Amino acid sequence: MRPAEPGDLPALVDLCLAARSESTMGAQLCSDDGDRLRDQLGALLASPGGQLLVGLLDGEPAGLLLGQLVGPGPFTDLVSLNLEAIYVAPRARRRGLGHALMAGALEVAELGGATEVYAAPLPGARGMQRFFVRLGFAPAAAHRVVSTSALQRRLVGETAGAQSRRASGRGLEDLIARRRQVRAAARGEAVDPGSVQDAGQRSRPAITMQVNRAVQTLRESESSTTIS
Incomplete structure (x- = not known):
């Protein structure tokens, strides 16, 4: 596991598209436009607080973690790390890559002064839900959504x-x-x-x-x- 670099973007786009095709709610996960995805990942990589980690298997990108350090803000003095996505390709599963990415997220949180780590897995992603539960994540709040x-x-x-x-x-x-x-x-x-x-x-x-x-x-x- 290491922080992503600009040269990793093509491989990370492929991982995002693989995650989208695998998910039953892919449209809510990311765009299916590779060029747009590359721009979005590049913007996250360049933004203050943006975190993009890549997991390697045999030297090749096989997993990713997207996050954002948030805070302090107008209503809180606390800093938190919000995990937007974590994905490991099927060929690299059950090899500890997911745990390695989370260990990298923990290091980012500690260096950034974050006291909490938030994750919002998509509804229906049962495997990811179980993964977070095993790591001690608990329900924090109920989000509501409405179309514009x-x-x-x-x-x-x-x-x-x-x-x-x-x-x-x-x-x-x-x-x-x-x-x-x-x-x-x-x-x-x-x-x-x-x-x-x-x-x-x-x-x-x-x-x-x-x-x-x-x-x-x-x-x-x-x-x-x-x-x-």
Whole structure:
């Protein structure tokens, strides 16, 4: 095991493609475009904190480990090593190459000041799950994922719903304001011009008719009481 070098990239691309073809969820593992994979691996190799280890069998690349040192950050002072992928070709399995790659990852973690090592094997990768369990890895958190298109649909729906609720709230406020105007006019009280401007701008002629009827009813009632 040793850190990968730029000259290892073609062999590492072949290993990534082999891992993709072997996995039942290959599309989630990596791209099937060799040129794109080479660019991605090169970017990881050149990025700060990027870790790319290669496992050798008889001097030939037969396994790889991709990782990233993360932290400290805005919400934590801790540093961790996140393992993105580990793969050993079938011809090199059961020879300790996987353990050698993990020993290399441990060395990277210690040199980088990482206090924890995280791994996220793909669902359905039972062999890799068992491998990590044997090395003491335990569940740490539940990740959730959503496609960008589904998230966009949900956000549009939530926004439309919020606008509808706000419009409904404004309609209720207008109704309450109009009722207050009717009661005030029926009692012969002066109506606040500001409230009339705010709520009355949206009133209809039917509201004016309701006010006139209420005032007329009140006057008729007062007149009748005086005569008696």
